[in-house]
Amino acid sequence: MTGASTAGTGVPERLTALVRALRSHGIRIGTGETVDAGQALLALGLSDRERVREGLAAALLHSEGQRPVFDPVFDLYFPRGVGGPESLDRPGREFDRDDLRDRLAAALAADDQALLAQLAAEAVDGMGGYGTRPGSGGTGGSGSGGTGGSDGWSSHQTLSRLRPETLLARILAGIREGTAEGEFADRLTADEIRRRIEDFRGLVGTEARRRVAERRGRDEIARRAVTTTADRVDFLIAGRAQLDELRRTVQPLARKLATRLAARRRRAARGRIDLRRTLRGSLSTGGIPMRPVLRRRRPARPELVLLCDVSGSVAGFANFTMLLVQALHDQFSKVRVFAFVNRVDEVTDLIARGTADPEGLGSRIISGAAVTGYHGSSDYGSALGEFAERYTEAITPRSTVFVLGDARTNMSDPNVPALRDIAARSRKLYWLNPEGRPLWQTGDSAAGTYAELVEMYECRNAQQLSALIGRLLPV
Secondary structure, X not given: OOOOOOOOOOHHHXXXXXXXXXXXXXXXXXXXXXHHHHHHHHHHOOOOHHHHHHHHHHHHOOOHHHHHHHHHHHHHHOOOOOOOXXXXXXXXXXXXXXXXXXXXXXXXXXXXXXXXXXXXXXXHXXXXXXXXXXOOOOOHHHOOOOOOOOOEEOHHHHHHHHOHHHHHHHHHHXXXXXXXXXXXXXXXXXXXXXXXXXXXXXXXHHHHHHHHHHHHOHHHHHHHXXXXXXXXXOOOOOOXXXXXXXXXXXXXXXXXXXXXXXXXXXXXXXOOEOHHHHHHXXXXXXXXXXXXXXXXXXXXXXXXXXXXXXXXXXXXXXXXXXXXXXXXXXXXXXXXXXXXXXXXXXOHHHHHHOOOOHHHHHHHHHHHOOOOOOOOOOOHHHHHHHHHHHXXXXXXXXXXXXXXXXXXXXXOOOOHHHHHHHHHHOOEEEEEEOOOHHHOOOOOEOHHHHHOOOEEEEXXXXXXXXXXXXXXXXX
16 A cells, blocks of 8 residues: 555554544544554555455444445545556646546456556546646646646546446447357346446545545545445435435344433432431431432333324434334333324334334335325424324323424414424423424424424434433433
């Protein structure tokens, strides 16, 4: 790794910077694990970069789900090289896009990883540059790159000009020559070439980040250009892969929260001091309360009610929370879950029956419950009113109610009296809002209006949700 000790930065400094960047993205790494990583570097050496990658991952990470964060950060602090590719550093050499595509097709067909990495570097240097630094004399924006005069490098620009996905047919035609493979084998080959093309796109992204990091600083790029862990991604912008990763964390997170709730319940069961009985008992010791008398609490598990908006982008937040609460059902005497868009329906059974298929929860609710009426937009006023009228028996003085949603009413009546009625009949009412606090009461949001009646909390990601659930759930 030629970049492991460049610019006066040694391996220990790069390792500690790597750990610091990983911590900033939500990966918990202790001092002992950092020492283990250093010992791993001593044992493995720096001759094999991929072996170093796997050794540091084994020492620093706790789960496979943290690899999407670790790998791009590792590529920044332990890069494959520095600067541009040597093949383009010769003065007067012009970049040839067609020649690069020909070599790329051959490398993809042969699955030559070393050559693919070299071609990714050439592609970024030749087609990814944008802007021109004063005095460079280059035309970085034209894609001629290679002179080092670009203000930055873009993987999106590189891939849009190179278009590696269009090489699939050429590669397959070359592989088929002289073979008599059937349709099924052809399909498998096509899938394999598509995977290699996708891996090459990742190499281009890595190379572009490396080049930009050399110009702007690795710490800044690690902070801004690396996707964070799934539990820190906003529910409203999380992609399907991130939501799938979150669903896989439901059971471990539920076990952790259940342990925390059980500890809180044990502390609460000890009760508070009964002052009258303590003072009466102190008469035998000269008025000194030697033996405090506690008010014993009768152990009673509370009831929990969820009222969830399952429309649009809010659905991912609601679905994850429903799955989490379902996993915690043993901590409560009763759990009832209601979903709505503009109508309300109980979905407690749908969640219980579908624990083996958490990915399909949203489709089960939409197809199996009456949550929409004459239109498909959310209507909080109508939903709250229907819930207050139809499900009066669901709320008792022992019930803690959670409303999950962004409080965007689509300009309809927010129906404040219905929310006030629900709050009056419940033990406690909380509102978890996946939108940031600065967006409350903007546009069609009635969050500010509702927040005057109930305790409303910003809950944008799984990390905030777990902290709030652990703090707000009754014992």
